[in-house]
Structures are given as structure tokens and as C-alpha cells.
Amino acid sequence: MSTPPEPAAPAAARETLPPPTAAGDARGRRSxxxxxxERRAQVVATACAIAREDGLAGITxxxxxxxxxxxxxxxxxxxxxxxxxxxxxxxxxxxEELDDVTALLRGATAxxxxxxxxxxxxxxxxxxxxxxxxxxxxxGRRNEALAARVRDRMDAWKAVVLGVIDDGVRAxxxxxxxxxxxxxxxxxxxxxxxxxxxxRWGSTTERSGLVLRALRGMLTRETPRP
Amino acid sequence: MSTPPEPAAPAAARETLPPPTAAGDARGRRSxxxxxxERRAQVVATACAIAREDGLAGITxxxxxxxxxxxxxxxxxxxxxxxxxxxxxxxxxxxEELDDVTALLRGATAxxxxxxxxxxxxxxxxxxxxxxxxxxxxxGRRNEALAARVRDRMDAWKAVVLGVIDDGVRAxxxxxxxxxxxxxxxxxxxxxxxxxxxxRWGSTTERSGLVLRALRGMLTRETPRP
DNA sequence: GGTCTTGTTGATCATCTGGTCAACAAGAGA
DNA sequence: TCTCTTGTTGACCAGATGATCAACAAGACC
Numbered sequence: 001m002s003t004p005p006e007p008a009a010p011a012a013a014r015e016t017l018p019p020p021t022a023a024g025d026a027r028g029r030r031s032x033x034x035x036x037x038e039r040r041a042q043v044v045a046t047a048c049a050i051a052r053e054d055g056l057a058g059i060t061x062x063x064x065x066x067x068x069x070x071x072x073x074x075x076x077x078x079x080x081x082x083x084x085x086x087x088x089x090x091x092x093x094x095x096e097e098l099d100d101v102t103a104l105l106r107g108a109t110a111x112x113x114x115x116x117x118x119x120x121x122x123x124x125x126x127x128x129x130x131x132x133x134x135x136x137x138x139x140g141r142r143n144e145a146l147a148a149r150v151r152d153r154m155d156a157w158k159a160v161v162l163g164v165i166d167d168g169v170r171a172x173x174x175x176x177x178x179x180x181x182x183x184x185x186x187x188x189x190x191x192x193x194x195x196x197x198x199x200r201w202g203s204t205t206e207r208s209g210l211v212l213r214a215l216r217g218m219l220t221r222e223t224p225r226p
Numbered sequence: 227m228s229t230p231p232e233p234a235a236p237a238a239a240r241e242t243l244p245p246p247t248a249a250g251d252a253r254g255r256r257s258x259x260x261x262x263x264e265r266r267a268q269v270v271a272t273a274c275a276i277a278r279e280d281g282l283a284g285i286t287x288x289x290x291x292x293x294x295x296x297x298x299x300x301x302x303x304x305x306x307x308x309x310x311x312x313x314x315x316x317x318x319x320x321x322e323e324l325d326d327v328t329a330l331l332r333g334a335t336a337x338x339x340x341x342x343x344x345x346x347x348x349x350x351x352x353x354x355x356x357x358x359x360x361x362x363x364x365x366g367r368r369n370e371a372l373a374a375r376v377r378d379r380m381d382a383w384k385a386v387v388l389g390v391i392d393d394g395v396r397a398x399x400x401x402x403x404x405x406x407x408x409x410x411x412x413x414x415x416x417x418x419x420x421x422x423x424x425x426r427w428g429s430t431t432e433r434s435g436l437v438l439r440a441l442r443g444m445l446t447r448e449t450p451r452p
Numbered sequence: 453g454g455t456c457t458t459g460t461t462g463a464t465c466a467t468c469t470g471g472t473c474a475a476c477a478a479g480a481g482a
Numbered sequence: 483t484c485t486c487t488t489g490t491t492g493a494c495c496a497g498a499t500g501a502t503c504a505a506c507a508a509g510a511c512c
Contacts, residue, residue, distance in 0.1 A: 084296040
């Protein structure tokens with residue numbers, strides 16, 4: 001929706017294209033002139049790469065410029081504000097994760113979907129994205145552009161989980177009284193436990209199994225007894 | 227904003243609590259000499275107050291100094307580093323919350339304890355502390371002193387929840403296979419959902435009921451069916 | 453009153469941030 | 483080859499951050 005010209009970030013824009021020819025050593029080395037759209041895509045892609053490695057807090061005019069081999073002023077030139085760039089990087093990183101997971105869930109039964117969902121989200125291979133999420137909750141209070149993106153992506157995630165739950169209920173695999181609330185619960189659990197793992201807990205192997213068990217208990221029969 | 231002649235002068239006019247006598251107006255107003263321990267306590271207390279209102283990110287030499295009606299250098303003088311002050315403020319704020327909740331849980335049955343726990347933690351009255359928690363997970367990656375405190379306080383929280391669970395199991399009110407893991411799950415759920423509420427969700431009334439229901443389902447019979 | 457310890461301050465530094473703008477020069481078109 | 487559009491840059495600015503230190507002065511002590 002936000003990238004009509006280039007739907008899926010092309011490989012070229014994924015990582016910064018480092019000028020291999022070391023011909024221009026340090027000195028007034030000017031980077032090759034690029035088409036405005038190309039350059040802007042590169043700036044955003046670089047911001048995303050930094051977000052994955054150092055978190056959203058690592059995105060500054062100068063870090064992006066340095067990594068892209070460009071003058072700091074150029075970054076500022078292609079972006080309305082750094083807050084916007086941070087917001088956009090957040091949306092990209094999170095959206096890619098969501099796309100990955102969505103593809104992973106396609107064609108699975110509700111139970112399989114739950115297993116794959118928890119398995120891929122809690123195996124520790126996505127700690128970089130977890131950090132981005134946690135930072136977004138904190139930074140969102142001072143960056144309204146970011147806050148808006150966060151709300152949007154949270155809704156998108158909830159929709160995916162809700163889809164899994166609805167499918168499960170329809171197929172009779174799950175029994176949920178309030179699917180909407182249950183979807184938020186699932187995400188809250190996963191997010192909360194992942195966030196904690198940023199500072200504590202190295203044993204990621206055990207976690208997913210426990211969470212999966214809890215989720216199954218939660219989604220197969222609610223309000224057992226008052 | 228544009229006051230070059232007086233760089234740090236407006237500091238004293240912020241929110242100083244000690245000097246009630248308006249005698250000392252702005253000018254070289256020196257705060258009364260305090261015993262080193264008293265002053266240090268005041269600095270830490272001020273940092274805590276800022277953390278509750280603006281978050282850990284709001285704690286700087288100058289904000290603390292301004293609020294305490296003191297020169298920025300004095301703050302720096304009574305603290306090994308700002309990272310340490312942030313870490314200490316975090317520990318204090320979180321510990322006070324834990325003390326509150328612990329007192330609230332005293333003498334309650336497991337079911338009452340769960341209800342009170344979720345009720346007080348998710349009614350929205352502790353959003354200030356939630357923000358501190360979320361920030362701590364993010365800032366902990368660049369502030370080792372803070373990270374250590376975070377781990378310590380997380381363990382303390384887990385111990386409290388574990389106590390509730392153990393009591394419930396002993397009394398026959400709860401049936402939990404792995405109390406240790408369950409304790410982490412409870413905290414993860416609460417933390418995750420609270421964190422999300424920082425950016426989204428204003429309907430806090432519904433949340434606690436749903437969480438409580440889910441927790442009861444989780445803690446009264448685990449692994450229902452493979 | 454005077455003296456002297458020491459809590460406190462102002463000035464200053466180095467470093468970082470986002471942002472702006474005139475001026476340069478790459479490279480396409482003539 | 484020359485011209486001219488425009489992508490790109492360096493040099494700035496104002497502001498914030500953590501930190502240090504000589505110098506001041508509050509107030510306890512004599």
C-alpha cells in the first residue's frame with residue numbers, strides 16, 4: 001500500500017550496495033548519481049538494516065548516511081523527518097515478518113497453524129524484530145508517526161491470528177467464546193514473553209512448547225467453570 | 227527557548243519543592259546545603275518521579291537538576307553515572323510496585339490472589355510503571371547496569387507469582403504441571419498486554435476479565451489433550 | 453566575631469542529534 | 483565539446499547529552 005512502484009523490496013535495495021572499487025579513497029568521494037526513487041529506496045532499506053542490527057534507536061541521519069556511503073544531508077533530503085524514517089523502517093521490518101509468517105501459515109489446519117506460529121515466533125531467530133517491537137512501544141509515545149504505524153501493524157497481526165482462530169472454530173478444531181479478545185491474548189502472550197527474553201532467558205527451546213500448550217488449553221475450551 | 231544570556235537560569239523556576247519561601251528569585255539562588263546522604267536521596271527520588279511521569283528516557287542530568295532546584299553538576303556529583311541513576315530509578319519504581327502488590331496479595335487464597343493480581347496490574351492505573359518496564363527492556367541493551375537490575379526485578383516478580391501458584395497447588399485450588407514456567411507465562415501475558423496498551427487499546431475494563439479467565443483456564447488443568 | 457571544611461556552582465568541554473542551504477559537479481542532452 | 487538540469491555535498495546552525503573542575507560560599511566550629 002505504501003510502495004506501489006516496488007511491491008517487494010528488490011534484492012538491490014535490501015542491503016546497501018557498497019562501492020566495490022576502492023578507487024575513491026576517503027577524499028571528496030561522491031557516490032554515483034542515482035534516480036531519486038532509487039536513492040530514496042536505498043535510504044529506507046539502509047534504515048531497515050540498521051533497525052534489525054541496532055534497533056530503531058540506532059537510526060540517525062549520520063548512521064544511515066555512513067552505511068549508505070552518502071552525505072548525512074542526503075538522508076535528510078530524501079526523508080520528511082527522521083521520525084518518519086524510523087516509522088517507515090519499523091513498518092517495513094514488521095511487515096516483512098508478517099508476510100513471512102503469513103506464508104508459513106497458508107494451508108495449515110488451525111492446530112498446525114498455532115504450532116507453526118508459536119514455533120517460528122519464539123525460537124529466538126526473530127529477536128531482532130522483537131527488539132524493534134519493544135522499542136516501538138516506548139518510542140511511539142514521542143513519535144506520533146511511529147505510533148500510527150505501530151497501531152496499524154498491530155491490527156494487521158491481530159487480523160492474521162484472528163483468521164487462524166476463526167478457521168479453527170469453523171473446522172471444529174478450536175472452541176473460542178470471544179475470538180477477537182483471544183487473538184489479542186495470543187499476541188500479548190507471545191510479545192510479552194519475547195520481550196522478556198531480550199534481557200533474560202537464554203533457553204528458548206523450552207519456551208515455545210510451554211506457550212503452545214497454554215494456547216491450546218486456552219483456545220479449546222474457555223470459561224470452564226466459574 | 228532563545229535565552230542566550232541565561233543558559234541554565236530557568237532551572238530553578240521549574241518545580242522546586244524545598245524552597246517555599248519565594249525569597250530567592252531566580253538569581254544565583256543556591257539551594258540550602260544538605261547532608262550528602264540527604265542530597266543523594268533527593269536526587270534519586272527526583273529521578274524516580276521523572277521516570278513515572280516521562281519514563282526512564284526523561285531522566286537526564288539537567289531534568290533531574292531542574293526539578294530538584296539544583297545545578298546539573300550536583301546531580302552528576304552524587305551519582306557514578308547517569309546510566310547508574312537510571313538503573314536505580316528503575317529498581318525503585320518497580321520495587322515499590324512489587325511491594326504494593328505483595329501487600330495486596332497477603333492472606334488471600336490462590337483464586338483471590340489471581341483476581342487481585344490481574345485486577346490491579348491491568349486496570350490502567352499503573353501505566354506509568356508499564357512504560358518503565360517497556361523502556362527497561364529496550365534500554366537494557368545499551369545500559370548494562372540497568373539490564374542487571376531488570377533481571378533482578380524480573381526474578382523478584384516471578385518469585386511472587388510462583389508463591390501464589392505454589393500456595394494454590396498446595397491448597398488444591400490450582401493444578402499446574404510446571405509452576406516455574408507457569409509463573410513466567412502469567413507475567414509474560416500481563417506484561418505483553420500492558421505493553422500493547424501503551425500505544426493501542428483504551429478499553430481497559432474488558433481486559434482484566436479476559437486475562438483472568440484465561441489464567442484460570444491455564445492454571446487449573448494443563449495439557450488437556452495431546 | 454573569625455576560620456575552615458565542604459556542599460555547591462558556573463563555566464567549559466567533547467560529542468551527539470535533526471535540520472537547512474548555498475554551492476559544487478555528475479552526466480544527460482544539445 | 484559545451485550547456486544546463488539536478489543529484490549531491492560541505493559547512494553550517496541550534497539544541498541536547500554526559501562529564502569535569504576550579505572557584506565560590508554556606509554554615510559548622512572555634
